[in-house]
Amino acid sequence: xxxxxLAILILAFAACSPSTKVTRTWxxxxxxxxxxxxxxxxxVIGDITKRQxxxxxxHGKLLKLGIExxxxxxxxxxxxxxxxxxxxxxxxxxxxxxxxxxxxxxSLVDVQNEQRYIPGNMMMGGPMMMGPGAxxxxxxxxxxxxxxxxxxxxxxxIVNDRKYFIEINVYDTSSELLIWSAQSRTxxxxxxEKFSSEFSEIVLxxxxxxxxxxxx
Numbered sequence: 721x722x723x724x725x726l727a728i729l730i731l732a733f734a735a736c737s738p739s740t741k742v743t744r745t746w747x748x749x750x751x752x753x754x755x756x757x758x759x760x761x762x763x764v765i766g767d768i769t770k771r772q773x774x775x776x777x778x779h780g781k782l783l784k785l786g787i788e789x790x791x792x793x794x795x796x797x798x799x800x801x802x803x804x805x806x807x808x809x810x811x812x813x814x815x816x817x818x819x820x821x822x823x824x825x826x827s828l829v830d831v832q833n834e835q836r837y838i839p840g841n842m843m844m845g846g847p848m849m850m851g852p853g854a855x856x857x858x859x860x861x862x863x864x865x866x867x868x869x870x871x872x873x874x875x876x877x878i879v880n881d882r883k884y885f886i887e888i889n890v891y892d893t894s895s896e897l898l899i900w901s902a903q904s905r906t907x908x909x910x911x912x913e914k915f916s917s918e919f920s921e922i923v924l925x926x927x928x929x930x931x932x933x934x935x936x
Contacts, residue, residue: 756822757934
């Protein structure tokens, strides 16, 4: 509990309404009761630069929490995910060699484009006429125009939303079993750097809350 409180302070982000949300999680009954504190991070996406940004961001935030980790970009060749040069057994051995007790994978599972209509709004351009003379303001065209001109309608418009769905899995290194899984949704990320920071904060905090990461 103490580490969770500390994590909230360390991983606190300024945005009141983050664009990334964890939409579901699942925990295996075989999960290590005390949590894991030595993680191998593998972001499985084709873009090498984006993979490195996200892996290094997760690694840096885990380090702040006192949890050891290694990013795959530090030990695995960049072309591994698109080749068969390194077998699964060789990869597991490389992970175990560094005494990792869990493997965290991050993968993009879907991208959706949606359109939504934002209706216009009636705006008051100036103060309403009050006091003497107000009742007859519309008795002639000049009065009518002066009364109604400030009332303006801002037009409605259509916006395009882009949603990214990401799956996060954590495997126990010794048994190779899936022990925790989650899915997140990110709406209209402003940049890779901002997305990476927010995503890491939200996912790692959820992992702490659900006992995936060691809390003491």
